[in-house]
Amino acid sequence: MTQQSGAAFTRRAFIGAAGGIAATTLLAACTRTGGSTGGGNASGGVLKFWNMPWGTPAFLTEDKKIIAGFKKGGFTASYQQIQWANFTTQFATGASSNTGPAVSSGGGTTSVLYAHDGKIQYMDDLINGAWTTNGLKDDFLPGMLDALKTTEGTTGVPYNLDVRPAWYNKKLFTQYGLQIPTTWDEYKTVCATLKTKGIYGFGVGSGAGNNIGFHAITGFMINNGGGWFDSNQKPAADTAANEEALDFVLELVRQGYSDPASSTYTNQNVYTQWQNHKIAYGIDTAGMAANVTGAVSSEVAVADPLTSPSGNKGFLYFPNPMMMWNNTPSKTANQDLITYYYQNMAPLWTQKTGIGLPPLKSIANDPTVSGDPNNQKIIQDWVTPGIFKTWGAPGNSGVFFNVANTVDGTQPTYTFAQQVLTPSNRQTAKQMLTAFQTTLEGLMK
Helix, strand or coil: CCCCHHHHHHHHHHHCCCCCCCCHHHHCCCCCCCCCCCCCEEEEEEEEEEECCCCCHHHHHHHHHHHHCEEEEEEEEEECCCCCCHHHHHHHHHHHHHCCCCEEEEECCHHHHHHCCEEEEHHHHHHCHHHHHCHHHHHEEECHCCCCCCCCCECCEEEEECCCCEEHHHHHHHHCCCCCCCCCCHHHHHHHHHHHHHCCCCCCCCCCCHHHHHHHHHHHHHCCCCCCCCCCCCCCCHHHHHHHHHHHHHHHHHCCCCCCCCHCCHHHHHHHHHHHCEEEEEEEEHHHHHCCCHHHHHEEEECCEECCCCHHHCCEEEEEEEEEEECCHHHHHHHHHHHHHHHHHHHHHHHHCCCECCECCCCHEEEEEEEEHHHHHHHHHHHHCEEEEECCCEEECCCHHHHHCCCCCCCCCCHHHHHHHCCCCCCCCCHHHHHHHHHHHHCCC
C-alpha cells in the first residue's frame, strides 16, 4: 500500500467509524438461502463486477478503467461500486435474490460465509490449471493461497492485505537512546524507559469502532504460538500459550505502559496521541503513517517482529478476498474475468490509489510500492517470512465460517479488549480466558 488516506481506508477501522461495526458479523446474521444457483456457460453477455471503495477517488477511476478493458469469449463486464456503509445488505440481497455479482471483492470473511451457503464458485481448478500455466499462482506472496481455503475448496484469493504490524517513532527512539525491540523482554524494557518520559509504549485502543485493541491482543497470542481456534475449528481460548500472552499484555497495561484511557479510544484518539508524541510504539495498520498528520507521519516506521519466550514469531492479518459467484452467465467467463483482473490490476498500486498491500510479488516488487520503506519492511520482514497469520490460528492457516460469528468484530471481542485495557481490572489471564472460551462456544453455529 503506497497511500492510505486516513483511517477510512483501513477497512475494519473504516467500517467501525462509519457506524457499521462488525460488518462481517452482520453478514453472518443475514438471512441467506443455501445451495448453489448453478451458473451456465453462455456464449456471451455481461458479467457483473462489484467492488468497494478500497482507496481514494483515484481508486475508482483506475478500477473502472481496468474492468472496461475486459472482453473475452463474447463477454464484457459492468462495474458497480458498493459502499461500505451498506455492503453487507447489498451482498445478502444479491445472494438471496440471485441478482448479485459474477465476480467481486469482499470483507475478510465474505467468501467463506457465502461458500458455506453454496453461493461461491471454488477456485481450485483455476489456480491449479490456468494460473499454474500463466504464472499467477507462483506470483502470490507466500501463504496467500491458503488463507481462504476451506475443506471444501478455495473460496477466493487475497486481493489486498490488511495487516497489523508494530510501529515506532524513530525520532523519540533516537532521542532517548532506544533500540527497536526484538523480544518481549526488550519490548518491556523500552516501555519502562518511555514511561519515565511520560510516553506510552503500548499504543492501542478499543473504543467505538476501534478493534485494533482486540487485534493486538490476538496478535500477541499468535506471537506466542497461540490463537483462538484448534485444528478442528473449535474455540481454544484457554490454553497455556494464550495465558502466557495475555499475562504479558496485562502486565503492559497494569505497569502503565499503555494509556489508562485506551479502552475508550477511537482510532482517531490513538492517532492524536501519536501526533502529540504521547505514543512511541504500538500496533496498527499498514497505513498508520498516512493516518497521522504533520511531521509525525515521517517520524513513524514499521518495527521488527517480536520473538516471544516460546521462540515464536507471529501476528494477525486479514486477507480481503476477490471471489467468483455461482450465479453467473458463465463460470468459464468468471475465470476469464478474474484472471484478466489479476493480470491488469497493478495500476491500483503503482498509481498510488490508496488500496492496501498487494498480494502479488510482481506488484510488491514494483519500485512505486517497494520504494516506500514501510511497505518494503512489511513485505520483506513480516509477510514473506510468514509472520502474519489469520483468525484461524493456531490450528488453521485460513479463515472459516465460524470466524465471523465469534471473533471478527463481534461485540464480545470489544468487551474483552476493553476489560484487558482497563488497568483497574484485576481478573487474571486464566479467569478472562476461561470466561471468553465459554463466550466463543456460545457464538458457534
